[in-house]
Amino acid sequence: MADVSEVPEEREFPHPGWQPISRVVNLPGPFFENCLFMPSYSDFTSHIYILKGEYLTVVDPGNDYTAFMELWGLGFMPAQIKKIIVTHGHPDHWLGGVDLLRSYPDIGKGGGLEVILHGAGSPQLKQTLKELGAQVTEVSGGETLDLSGEKWEVIHTPGHTLDGICVYHAPTKTVFTGDVVLPLAMAEPDAKAGGRLDHYLFGVNALLKKDIENVFPGHGPLVGPDGKRVIEDTYEALLMRVIGAQGPVRWIEGAKALAQKGLLEEALFCCDKEMARDEENLTALELKAICLGDLGRNSEALEVLDKILARKNDHAFALTSKGCALMELGRHEESLNYFESALKTNPSMKEVLMYKGMALYLSGRYEDAMKIETFRMQFAGRFREELLKKTKPPKP
Incomplete structure (x- = not known):
């Protein structure tokens, strides 16, 4: 047995404190130099971010008041903080903001400090913030915020919690994600906070639609410029969970x-x-x-169908589907060519016969449409009202 004195002690590395993001992820330029990052001290608190500019904006104030003591040590003053973003309602992301208002009550006087969170956030938190003098701004997604002189878009990203939001800066392709996208894990839906798996898919899909390179999460390492991959990894994990x-x-x-x-x-x-x-x-x-x-993305569908027909020009499904897409786009006469080509592969396909009748009718060729028995039988029932709506002239 080795002598205890010979066993090396586990090394404790000093906490790095506040750093410019430009140094953490090697992203050059004044924008990232003006973004400060305080990594979480433990698993029970979140990262904290500061946006420098005309004033200071805090993105998730965490729940460790000593982070702000260190900030004052760098020469900043409490009164310089004018806005706080709360990405969601878990206390490890917002308690620091309440502590800030309690410790420095003057910064909230007259609504001098604005706290921005989703409308579905905790009523108790909103009430506490108001009692401490803060101006509470509720968002729902889609808003453009001025944060320290830069324009940021609010994206509603429910799933982990109902009130989850991300803020996105299009010029630098940067997003603060809270817990909805984490680089090394997937945050579980918190049912008590309104978290749901289907909502989670919606939220992450909203991020996938943006041009994102830099992901700054609530926990774990910062990612740039490969942030899109982290979002896709989260989405893939969610999809696998959904299908079991x-x-x-x-x-x-x-x-x-x-x-x-x-x-x-x-x-x-x-x-x-x-x-x-x-x-x-x-x-x-x-x-x-x-x-x-x-x-309803028919123009995109046409591109895919053309790829199928380029490989197999008598592909009945592709011919029929292209006819339908063209018909939905109002190109009725053109759609007829594809329905007729599909019927050459199998003249008895009732569904295609009905589509052909619809295209003829919508083209104004009513008598030709009624010659198609399958269409005529259906027209007397379920199609008549809908088709009449499409052909009825607009009111003056």
């Missing part, structure tokens, strides 16, 4: 499972992943076209 995958799943199988659940955008994501792996996968192309059509 117990192990590795082919993307196309995931796409099918998600489409069956009506999660069409999520299915599209999986189709694209499958085609990145195997661009010749016809099933993925077909499913992508279906999802795009069902989402």
